Amino acid sequence: MAMSASLHLKQSQSLVMTPQLMQSIQLLQMTHFELTQFIEQEVQKNPLLEISPSDGAPAPVSDDGPDMSSDAAMAPRSDSDWFETANTGQAERLTKELDANFEPDFDTDQAERRPDSPELVGQWKSMPGGQGDDGNDFDMDDFAAAGLSLREFVNQQIPFAVSGAADRLIAQHLVDLLDDSGYILPELESVAERIGRPVGDVERVLSILQTLEPAGIFARSLSECLAIQLRQKNRLDPAMSAFVSHLELLARRDFQSLKKLCGVDEDDLLDMLAEIRRLDPKPGSAFTRSASETIVPDIVVNPAADGGWNVELNPDTLPRVLVNQSYYAEVSRHAPRDSADQAFLSECMQNANWLTRSLDQRARTILKVASEIVRRQDGFLRRGVDGLKPLNLKTVADAIKMHESTVSRVTSNKFMMTPRGVYELKYFFTVSISSAEGGDGHSAEAVRNRIRAMINEETADTVLSDDDIVDILKAAGIDLARRTVAKYRDAMNIPSSVQRRREKKAMARIAS
Structure with a gap:
């Protein structure tokens, strides 16, 4: 068979x-924090983009001077401007009058009060810069030095x-x-x-470090x-030593085996259990200071007057991006x-228009998905x-x-504030x-609850x-297998019925 080249x-x-x-898809799944960072980067690169000031923010003032048609022209002038105006003569007369009538006019009793007295504290909170009722002013606790870390606290004791x-080198x-x-x-x-260094020296230094505070470290x-914590309390007797050496039996609620190993009766075992509960299994966690992340809901749901629900986008999460056409x-x-x-x-204008359209489409898509949910x-x-x-992604997508x-991208890392949280x-x-x-099925989360x-x-x-x-x-109309119940129980960290019975009996004896 002959072979030849041809064009088709x-x-x-x-x-x-x-x-x-691709960027539109990424915008859809961005969180509020990520979206804010992305917009700030785009504003820095694109001179045609501006971030609209939020409500209450001062209006920008141009370099050419105050615009009388704007709110900025109505702003009060500073003290230096007031003295430089035509009121200079009035200012001089006021200065002479103050110099002539300079008499101490203050409460001497108040001056002798302690700075931390309740009377002065109440006055300071009402002054500018104090902590007012709105809670927007600064607090001196915000300027306090950061607390010591665990290693810094231990190094002070070494x-x-x-x-x-x-030995100090080993300790460090x-x-x-x-x-x-x-x-x-x-x-x-x-x-x-x-x-x-020899292992014996390391063990000797370690035993010294185990006596430091907080109790239980190293x-x-x-x-x-x-x-270690029981030893510092002088409560580590042979029975308690055997108790803490077999914590796996305590985890299984096997109190019978623990009584035999410790050589105590049931009342003593319950006392030992109560003392163990008062100890700290993570003594260093008190020095851990992690920044807490505040969850900002993207959607707000409130009851409507007609008995339904009002679904709205949170205005605090909506980016205020404008294109400077002028x-x-x-x-x-x-x-x-x-x-x-x-x-x-031209490229900047094209990118700016694309960004505003993408942000508007993102908001509409989020609102549409949230309303269906x-x-x-x-x-x-x-x-x-x-x-x-029960609900799946396909049902919402088809609707x-x-x-x-x-x-799936819309529902990732997005939060909804409802009357229930x-x-x-x-x-x-x-x-x-x-x-x-x-009939209709039941939600797995509702069954677990x-x-x-x-x-x-x-x-x-x-x-x-x-x-x-x-x-x-099953009597309530929920068809569930026994292994599924066990799987749900394990996922919620709930022990078996045997372990729960032992624990509840022990807690009942402790309470009595």
Whole structure:
């Protein structure tokens, strides 16, 4: 068969991911903080973009002077401007009068009061810069020095506890190995090899460091941490030592084995258990200071007058981006055509228009998805978790005529403020559990909440097994297998019925 080269024309359509389309997709899944950072970067790069001032912010003043048509012209002048005006003669007369009538006119009793007296504290709070009722003024606590870290706190105690340059070198190396909870790695051999000292010296210095504050630091395990705290309280007797050495039995609520190992009766074991509960398993966590992140809801849901729900975008999360059309027209008029400056301005205008359209489309998409979620989860807003219905991304996507991936991006890291609290949009999407009587299914989150509520209402004599929970749920119309109940219980960190019965009996004896 002869082979020859030939040319053919073929027409086809394909979806091309342009850079702007990719950025639009990224904008959709950005959080409020990420979106704010992105807009600030775009404003710095694009001279045609401006961030509109929020309500109450002063209006910008041009360099040419005050504009009498703006609010800025009505602003009061400073003190230096007042003295430089035509009122100079009045100012001089006022100065002479003050000099002639300079008499001390203040309360001498008030001057003798302590600065921290309640009378003066109340006056200071009403002065400018004090803490007013609105809570917007500064507080002196904001200027306080940062607290000590765990390592800094321990380093302050080492000179008083450890003597000798070699021992202090070992101690400093052990301090560097402390984690945020106050524990160190158990392999002392590797530590001794790394610093070139005998293992015995490292163990001796470690025993000294274990006497420092906070009690329980420099432990290599939870048992050793509790033992250190009990030793400092002079409560580490042989029975208590055996108790903390077998914490795995305590985790399984195997009190019978613990009584045999410790050689105590049930009352003594309950006293030991109560004392263990008063100890700190993470003594170093008190020095951990992590910045708390404030969740800003993107959607606000409030009851409507007609019995429905008002779904609105949070105005605090809406970016205020404007395109300066007048500046573009002014610069374009002076820039020559077919120049690099004109091409740069055109590109900036194109990018600015794209950004404003993308932000508007992002807001509309979020509002559309949130409105559909509220419509389908009306039972949750009225009755709580028990009214939560099963929902998936495809159902919402089909209802609003969008792709499933778009709904997934919208619901990522977005929060909704409802009358029942602030929830992530992903929270409203749960798996469906079939009903025992047919009809609509039940939400997995609602079923887990019902299981948790049943277990919380248990007493020592009415502990429910997994089979009992299955029977109760089936009577309520929820068809659930026993292994599924066990899986939900383990996911909620709820022990088995045997362990719960032992714990509830022990707690009942402690309470009595």
